[in-house]
Structures are given as structure tokens and as C-alpha cells.
Amino acid sequence: MGNIYGENLKLSIFGHSHSESVGMTLEGIPAGLPVNMEQLLAFLKRRAPGQNAWSTPRKEADLPEFTAGLHNGFTDGKTITAVIYNRNTRSGDYGNVLSCPRPGHADFTSYIKYGEIFPGGGPFSGRLTAPMCIAGGMCKQWLEAMGIRIGAHIQKIGTVEDEQFDAMKPQLEDVGSAFPTLSVTAGSEMQAQVAAARAKLDSLGGTIECAITGLPAGIGEPMFGGMENRIAQIVYGIPAVKGLIFGDIQATGSENNDAFTMENGVVQTLTNHCGGILGGITNGMPVLFRVAIKPTPSIGKPQQTVNLQTGEVTVIQVQGRHDPCIVPRAVPVVEAAAAIALYDMILKQADER
Helix, strand or coil: CCCEECCCCEEEEEECCCCCEEEEEEECCCCCCECCHHHHHHHHHHHCCCCCCCCCCCCCCCCCEEEECEECCEECCCCEEEEEECCCCCHHHHHHHCCCCCCCCCHHHHHHHHCCCCHHHHHHCHHHHHHHHHHHHHHHHHHHCCCCEEEEEEEEECCEECCCCCCCCCCHHHCCCCCCCCCHHHHHHHHHHHHHHHHCCCCECEEEEEEEECCCCCCECCHHHCHHHHHHHHHCCCCCEEEEEECCCCCCHHHHCCCEEEECCEEEECCCCCCCEECCEECCCCEEEEEEECCCCCCCCCEEEECCCCCCEEEECCCCCCCCECHHHHHHHHHHHHHHHHHHHHHHHHHHC
16 A cells, blocks of 8 residues: 655554554654654644544544654654554444445445455545654654744635735744634634534535745755655645645736845745745745645435445445544644655755755
């Protein structure tokens, strides 16, 4: 399965939604890098389930157990291994769908390729974003030590839109901590729409905007090694992601082109429609991209499907515990994915020097 990412670091994610554990290994990390465990646990808590009205009631502490790669709070240069034990699985909730693929899920394609439908989505589950956040949370810390910061917020849920980051100077600290929006009013309206969808046994999708500041110019390569490519590859590994847009597109070339200027002896642009990347290479301006997240496919409404054992059309109602909207918990996952991609590229830059 395609559970490995990276060229200069190697991230491997293992486990299933309802297996005994999920976890990750991370290779290629230099020795001597500090890991602030308190900061990492706070980051993981932002993604953890069962904390509020807009997430699944499944409760998991998501406390990682590091079995290798760290010594006295520092990396030791060997493979880092961390495990999160699944404590609150209920595979019985999926008994009625193991032969009847749930619409919107990977059940049917899983059955075609692997011959079975996995309880809780198995390797296709958002549960596997927990180990991704372990790796990404550490990469975020190492990037911040270099002056590179990553932050994201909910840009849209349902019909409600948040404010957008300032493309020239994104204020990452303005994102709310309880509900990750820039506008408190927009956040409240989003929560109301999520509650209404849940009451109707339905779900909502939306978009997330991510910004990266402090990146120097010159990171990335043309064509297949571009910064957009490397970020997109791992972001598309997040279940429910259906699209990415870097920067923004204006109607005409004269509007869309970012004119150059000099500021304190450094070449910069007057605008940032390109989202900080030209030809796959960072230009020194903030990197901005938006991620489209589809509505949670697990909904309580009756839905038509096919019984793969009998070949008959039937109707199912999905049981179990699910997020009425994935978007809020996906915000730190997008940050984690971006951090892993960036740190991988920075390791390459260091090797080339």
C-alpha cells in the first residue's frame, strides 16, 4: 500500500482504524534535534476526537508512545518510531456494511482491490492522520527553530466563509484556539450549520487555508520536484481531500502577475497572487494554499447501495460514531502535512550544499 512518503526523510504510517494500534516511523532525521513533548501533545490534541459538539463522540487520548529514535528529549539519528494504541473501537457498528459498500467511502474500491471491506475504513480511515500529526508536529518544531512557521484556519464550512489570511503578511496568531477561524462570528455561524446538519443526519464539507511564513527563496525544483507537487502529494494522503489551490488566480495577466520591488536590499513582490511559489520554487514570499474537504460520507440518512454477496440493490443506514464535519479536525493535519513536505525539501537543500 502507498503508506510511505518522502525522498530525504521517509515517513511510513502503519495500522488500521480498528487495529490494536496506529503509528509511524520516520527515517533520515539528523541526531541532536530537540522534541518538546508538551508542545507535541498539545498539537495532537487539536486533532483528537471526542472533544466537542462538532466531532465524533469516539474518545481517544491519542498519546504517542515512542519506542525508538528519541533519547532524553533529542533525536538520536536512528529511525523514530511512535505508536498510538486504539482504546475505543467498536467494530460491531460496521457489521451491516461489510458486504454493502457505504456511498462516498472507499469500501467498494477496497473490495475490488483487496477483496474485503475494512471496519471503520481500515487503511482509508482518517484515524491514520493521528500518526501523520506525530511526524508533522515534530517537523513543525524543527522548522520553527529555523524561523519557518505554519498555520491554518477554516476558510469555509457549508455556506459560511471566514476571512482570509493577508497574502503578504499572514497573521497566524489570529486563528482562534477553540475553533480555528479568524472571525469569531464566522466560527459561531459555522458551528450552527454543523449542528443543523447533524440534527438532519447529514454532514458538511468546506475548505482550509494554510500559510507558511519565513521560507527563504530557492526551495524546490521545476516540474515534478516542485514545492506544490511535494505538498500536494502528502496533502492528498489526508482522507476527504478533493482539491488544492496555491495562491489565487486573477482574470488577466496584468492583474495576476506579481510585480517585483526591492525592500531592505531584498527582492520581493508587491502582491502575492502566486502564493509564494514560481516554477515550483519558493520566491521568499509567504506560501499560501487552500484545501477542499468533502462532506463526511458517513451519514445517518438511508442510502442506496449494492450487496456485493448477492448482487441485489439494497438500502443501508450507517451506524457508528462520525464527525458531522471533518474540516475543524483536519486543520492541524494540513499543517502537519505541509511541515513534513517542507522539512523533506529542506533536508534536500542541506544535502546539496
